[in-house]
Amino acid sequence: MNIILKLEELAMLLLGIWAFSLQDLSWWWFMGLFFVPDIGMLGYVANNKIGAFFYNIFHHKGLAIIIGLVGYYLKLQELEVAGIILFAHSSFDRLLGYGLKYEKGFKFTHLGEIGN
Numbered sequence: 001m002n003i004i005l006k007l008e009e010l011a012m013l014l015l016g017i018w019a020f021s022l023q024d025l026s027w028w029w030f031m032g033l034f035f036v037p038d039i040g041m042l043g044y045v046a047n048n049k050i051g052a053f054f055y056n057i058f059h060h061k062g063l064a065i066i067i068g069l070v071g072y073y074l075k076l077q078e079l080e081v082a083g084i085i086l087f088a089h090s091s092f093d094r095l096l097g098y099g100l101k102y103e104k105g106f107k108f109t110h111l112g113e114i115g116n
Contacts, residue, residue, distance in 0.1 A: 005111075009095040012061075016088025019068070023081060030085070037089045044106060052101040059090045059100060 020030050040058030044051030057063065068083020070076070093099075099109030107114040 006095055009091045012091035013088055013095060016084055016091060019084045020081070020088070023077065023084070025081065029081070033081070033085045034089055037086055048105050049103045051106065052103045056100045058086070059093060061087055061090050064090060
């Protein structure tokens with residue numbers, strides 16, 4: 001992946017970490033919840049189409065921003081933190097080359113094929 005894209009994802013990951021630092025929560029929450037979005041991979045148990053759909057929902061940055069903003073404006077810390085975690089986790093995954101999935105299979109992403 002292009003170094004500029006990796007730097008952009010790193011900046012977004014750091015933004016997510018910073019946003020979490022503004023919460024009045026222990027860092028154990030961040031570490032404990034960080035990999036929860038990967039539950040979306042369970043869709044692959046059914047088939048590639050369902051797997052890609054659920055993986056992409058649980059790794060969509062636009063959805064993460066909406067969830068976080070709704071939580072912020074409604075003063076619902078749980079939603080705000082969920083949005084922050086989704087955003088940070090998605091940035092981390094993309095930094096590692098794990099992009100949004102195509103229905104062809106887990107290793108086929110919008111960033112290219114995983115493992116190449």
